[in-house]
Amino acid sequence: MTQPLLQQFAHDLQDCWQADYFRLRARLNRLAKNPDQKQLGQLQKAILKSKQFRENRSAALPDFTYPEALPVSENHKQIAEAIQRHQVILVCGETGSGKTTQLPKICLEAGRGINGIIGHTQPRRIAAQAISNRLAEELKTEVGKTVGFKVRFRDRSSSENLIKVMTDGILLAELQQDHWLNQYDTLIIDEAHERSLNIDFLLGYLKQLLRKRKDLKLIITSATIDAERIAAHFNDAPVIEVSGRTYPVEMRYRPLHDPDSDDDPLDLQQAIVSAIDELQKEGRGDVLVFLPGEGEIREASKTLRHLRDRMDILPLYARLPSAEQKRIFHPGGKTRVILATNVAETSLTVPGIRYVIDSGQARISRYSWRSKVQRLKIEKISQASANQRAGRCGRTGPGICIRLYNEDDFNNRQPFTEPEILRTNLAAVILQMVSIRLGDIEQFPFIDKPDARLVKDGYRLLRELQAVDDRKNLTATGKKLARLPIDPRLGKMLLAAEKTNAVTEVLAITTALAAQDPRERPQHKQQAADEKHARFRDEKSDFISLFNLWEYLEEQSEQLSHNALRKLCQKEFINHRRWREWHNLHRQLKLALKILIIKLNKEPADYAAIHRALLSGLLDQIGFKDKKFEYLGCRNQRFFIFPGSGLHKKPPKWLMAAEVTETTKVFARIVAGIQPQWIEQVGKHLIKHHSSEPYWQKSKARVGGYEKLTLCGLIVNPRRNINYAVVDPELSREIFIRHALVYGEWKNNLPVIQENRSLIEQVENLEARTRRRDILIDEQELYDFYAKMLPANITSGASFERWYKQNQNARKLKLDKNTLIREDARTVNVAAMPEIWRQDNLQLPLTYHFEPGSEQDGVTLKIPLSVLPQINETLTEWIVPGLIEEKILAHIRGLPKSVRKQFVPAPDFARVANERLKFGENNLLAELGKVLKQITGFEVKKPDWRTENLPLHLKMRFEVIDREGQ
DNA sequence: CTCTCCCTT
Numbered sequence: 007m008t009q010p011l012l013q014q015f016a017h018d019l020q021d022c023w024q025a026d027y028f029r030l031r032a033r034l035n036r037l038a039k040n041p042d043q044k045q046l047g048q049l050q051k052a053i054l055k056s057k058q059f060r061e062n063r064s065a066a067l068p069d070f071t072y073p074e075a076l077p078v079s080e081n082h083k084q085i086a087e088a089i090q091r092h093q094v095i096l097v098c099g100e101t102g103s104g105k106t107t108q109l110p111k112i113c114l115e116a117g118r119g120i121n122g123i124i125g126h127t128q129p130r131r132i133a134a135q136a137i138s139n140r141l142a143e144e145l146k147t148e149v150g151k152t153v154g155f156k157v158r159f160r161d162r163s164s165s166e167n168l169i170k171v172m173t174d175g176i177l178l179a180e181l182q183q184d185h186w187l188n189q190y191d192t193l194i195i196d197e198a199h200e201r202s203l204n205i206d207f208l209l210g211y212l213k214q215l216l217r218k219r220k221d222l223k224l225i226i227t228s229a230t231i232d233a234e235r236i237a238a239h240f241n242d243a244p245v246i247e248v249s250g251r252t253y254p255v256e257m258r259y260r261p262l263h264d265p266d267s268d269d270d271p272l273d274l275q276q277a278i279v280s281a282i283d284e285l286q287k288e289g290r291g292d293v294l295v296f297l298p299g300e301g302e303i304r305e306a307s308k309t310l311r312h313l314r315d316r317m318d319i320l321p322l323y324a325r326l327p328s329a330e331q332k333r334i335f336h337p338g339g340k341t342r343v344i345l346a347t348n349v350a351e352t353s354l355t356v357p358g359i360r361y362v363i364d365s366g367q368a369r370i371s372r373y374s375w376r377s378k379v380q381r382l383k384i385e386k387i388s389q390a391s392a393n394q395r396a397g398r399c400g401r402t403g404p405g406i407c408i409r410l411y412n413e414d415d416f417n418n419r420q421p422f423t424e425p426e427i428l429r430t431n432l433a434a435v436i437l438q439m440v441s442i443r444l445g446d447i448e449q450f451p452f453i454d455k456p457d458a459r460l461v462k463d464g465y466r467l468l469r470e471l472q473a474v475d476d477r478k479n480l481t482a483t484g485k486k487l488a489r490l491p492i493d494p495r496l497g498k499m500l501l502a503a504e505k506t507n508a509v510t511e512v513l514a515i516t517t518a519l520a521a522q523d524p525r526e527r528p529q530h531k532q533q534a535a536d537e538k539h540a541r542f543r544d545e546k547s548d549f550i551s552l553f554n555l556w557e558y559l560e561e562q563s564e565q566l567s568h569n570a571l572r573k574l575c576q577k578e579f580i581n582h583r584r585w586r587e588w589h590n591l592h593r594q595l596k597l598a599l600k601i602l603i604i605k606l607n608k609e610p611a612d613y614a615a616i617h618r619a620l621l622s623g624l625l626d627q628i629g630f631k632d633k634k635f636e637y638l639g640c641r642n643q644r645f646f647i648f649p650g651s652g653l654h655k656k657p658p659k660w661l662m663a664a665e666v667t668e669t670t671k672v673f674a675r676i677v678a679g680i681q682p683q684w685i686e687q688v689g690k691h692l693i694k695h696h697s698s699e700p701y702w703q704k705s706k707a708r709v710g711g712y713e714k715l716t717l718c719g720l721i722v723n724p725r726r727n728i729n730y731a732v733v734d735p736e737l738s739r740e741i742f743i744r745h746a747l748v749y750g751e752w753k754n755n756l757p758v759i760q761e762n763r764s765l766i767e768q769v770e771n772l773e774a775r776t777r778r779r780d781i782l783i784d785e786q787e788l789y790d791f792y793a794k795m796l797p798a799n800i801t802s803g804a805s806f807e808r809w810y811k812q813n814q815n816a817r818k819l820k821l822d823k824n825t826l827i828r829e830d831a832r833t834v835n836v837a838a839m840p841e842i843w844r845q846d847n848l849q850l851p852l853t854y855h856f857e858p859g860s861e862q863d864g865v866t867l868k869i870p871l872s873v874l875p876q877i878n879e880t881l882t883e884w885i886v887p888g889l890i891e892e893k894i895l896a897h898i899r900g901l902p903k904s905v906r907k908q909f910v911p912a913p914d915f916a917r918v919a920n921e922r923l924k925f926g927e928n929n930l931l932a933e934l935g936k937v938l939k940q941i942t943g944f945e946v947k948k949p950d951w952r953t954e955n956l957p958l959h960l961k962m963r964f965e966v967i968d969r970e971g972q
Numbered sequence: 973c974t975c976t977c978c979c980t981t
Contacts, residue, residue, distance in 0.1 A: 129979065158981060175980040202979065299976065348977050369977045382976050491981040635973050649974035669976055
């Protein structure tokens with residue numbers, strides 16, 4: 007019963023709308039395994055609805071023709087056939103061939119656009135919008151129906167569209183949601199030769215996708231010169247050449263230094279002057295001069311001052327105030343000389359140019375993975391770029407291009423400009439790739455594979471931003487960053503601002519950093535502009551300056567009409583268009599934050615809250631003022647504050663920079679003063695600790711030490727007190743055991759420690775009394791005893807106490823005397839060294855000290871002042887029994903030589919004499935004299951006895967104590 | 973101590 011029904015469904019699926027197909031097929035497969043009547047009914051409805059939708063699309067197919075004047079119209083049949091026959095084709099032809107607008111129509115002719123949408127991508131928003139308008143016009147419909155477009159901030163697309171024009175960035179963003187790009191049945195990637203980051207990523211991705219989606223067609227357009235490489239990347243896809251509708255351009259090479267002439271080489275400015283002279287002889291016509299940068303343009307406009315009454319000298323670069331840029335598109339009566347940067351090469355088309363002068367140079371942005379700095383150096387442009395420049399004068403009639411270099415130079419140049427992917431930081435691309443689980447980036451089929459070190463560096467930045475972990479997996483932060491349509495550094499600032507409660511301020515600032523600066527400085531009104539902008543300026547932070555500007559403009563835009571705001575912007579030197587961009591970006595990000603449930607703070611945030619959040623995205627762009635005006639940054643990089651900064655005159659000790667770029671010098675642009683402690687806190691995960699000097703910190707009963715903190719080589723804190731156990735628990739444990747337990751340098755109330763300590767003191771006292779060093783087991787043995795007993799995590803008094811209280815085993819730490827006394831010293835005669843001195847009824851304490859050479863060495867008798875007169879000094883001569891034999895020996899040895907020789911060997915005489923003496927009875931020397939005479943018959947005369955050279959420890963010391971115990 | 977190409981989610 008269900009089987010034929012399922013077959014019918016499978017058949018009907020073929021006629022469904024592409025975007026539904028895969029989803030419905032999956033549902034059908036599930037039901038085939040596990041049939042359910044109710045769900046089958048629902049599926050049937052869904053299939054019918056989708057079929058109907060597709061039929062509607064088919065019915066909406068408009069009639070169209072190809073404009074006869076366009077070259078591409080001649081080949082439309084050939085191209086349509088190629089599309090039907092191949093999955094990928096390349097169409098190349100120069101500008102003016104009409105390929106951009108006609109290709110979508112050719113796709114319709116080839117039957118595309120019904121099952122799914124024909125997606126057409128452009129590098130620039132303005133172009134996408136203009137092309138969709140043009141297409142809608144040619145197809146006699148309104149934008150938004152058959153033809154839609156979608157760019158940032160503006161979406162006029164829907165599933166009704168047969169053709170959807172968008173920026174390549176939009177297609178990439180859609181990839182995040184729909185990895186299969188199921189809503190499209192055809193994709194046209196236009197201007198692929200520009201090889202932007204977006205295009206290279208798309209072309210790599212599409213190569214993989216085409217294997218999985220055999221129904222998807224891909225058309226790539228490119229300049230002829232680049233076509234082969236791209237075709238090769240797509241398994242030698244066919245290349246269809248479409249002739250351009252351009253006029254011939256005569257090339258003239260006028261190098262600065264002519265090898266055939268003895269003249270001195272010209273400088274660039276002189277060369278421009280003579281080129282203009284030469285071209286004027288060819289007849290009237292506007293001139294477009296390509297120069298590397300603003301500086302050269304300013305200089306050239308000065309050099310060409312003398313031509314001003316005959317010609318309009320017009321600068322043209324991206325940052326040019328909008329009023330000045332408009333003059334380019336509204337020609338006056340005079341001949342125009344337009345001094346332009348690369349903007350005029352691709353982004354802007356200057357109408358009516360007859361002559362081009364090409365300096366052959368451009369500022370090229372290159373990111374150095376070695377120094378992590380972006381460089382903007384003047385370089386020689388490629389052949390492709392030079393040809394593009396020359397082509398700018400062949401659009402309305404034959405033109406002449408003067409190259410300020412020679413033909414050999416041209417022929418020796420690189421054929422193509424290096425694609426952006428080889429010379430930029432890849433963090434943002436990698437984040438997107440990881441987010442859509444593209445697997446190993448090394449395996450990704452890029453047309454030009456970026457250097458492994460560049461990929462590694464991109465991961466490095468993502469690690470620093472905590473977007474990926476050590477194993478290159480996306481973290482929770484990384485997932486959020488991938489969903490924010492902004493540079494990962496800036497996204498990170500926003501996420502950090504949630505924690506510091508400064509989202510409102512940081513949102514305004516990050517969007518300002520992502521957009522272009524709306525502040526204008528017209529060449530001749532710089533001072534006036536600076537004065538107007540001065541009131542927003544903050545002396546500590548350029549970021550705050552941006553926020554001040556934001557607040558002002560927001561307030562004004564709420565209060566004023568559109569026109570009034572425009573006028574205000576003009577008066578205040580604010581580029582209104584850029585302000586709109588900033589505002590739109592802000593709105594878009596605010597919405598994205600809302601989706602992530604990140605709330606904006608109502609209360610103003612303070613400086614620290616704002617800048618700590620900003621710092622989290624700029625941790626590798628910090629600097630320390632090392633010399634006057636010169637900063638030392640990460641990896642020993644030195645840099646200067648950009649002169650346009652509000653901090654330029656008052657440089658702070660520590661700063662962070664939104665950008666670090668090398669031009670004539672390494673400059674930090676948009677900077678703010680920071681506290682080094684913030685770096686320690688915000689950059690915790692990147693800080694390297696260099697610990698040193700562990701020591702026993704008696705007051706805290708732990709091991710203290712010091713550490714130096716560095717971040718990417720920069721010393722953030724030269725010397726910080728630390729708990730050493732955190733960095734080296736093993737060593738700390740050793741030090742703890744030695745000082746706290748072995749040496750007893752720990753005050754505490756734990757009985758086991760107290761008892762062990764007093765036991766050790768007893769044995770030490772024994773050593774003092776017996777004047778020996780070898781009774782107590784040595785320190786190492788005591789250390790080993792504790793080390794064996796203590797768990798590895800005991801590193802301080804506190805951790806010891808915790809363990810001791812919780813662990814019955816800890817009682818085993820109790821020492822006994824046998825453990826403490828060395829085996830060979832167990833038979834020490836202690837009685838001969840009494841601790842109490844007795845005289846009649848008097849009992850006084852005797853203390854012992856063993857430190858030869860010291861005043862305190864020997865035996866000390868403590869006598870209260872009150873009993874001092876009662877002390878029998880004669881008795882004290884006998885010192886203590888344990889020392890008397892040594893004292894006798896010393897006395898014998900102290901005798902004059904002639905006397906002394908009667909008692910050789912002296913130790914034997916001392917021993918025998920001692921045996922015969924009665925300890926403590928009468929005067930020691932008198933008794934000794936008697937005994938010696940008994941033994942030898944020799945009488946020692948009284949003056950021969952010397953007492954002054956006797957070692958100190960053989961004389962009783964007296965310590966008199968007054969009533970207060972002093 | 974003094975200045976920078978261009979895009980985009």
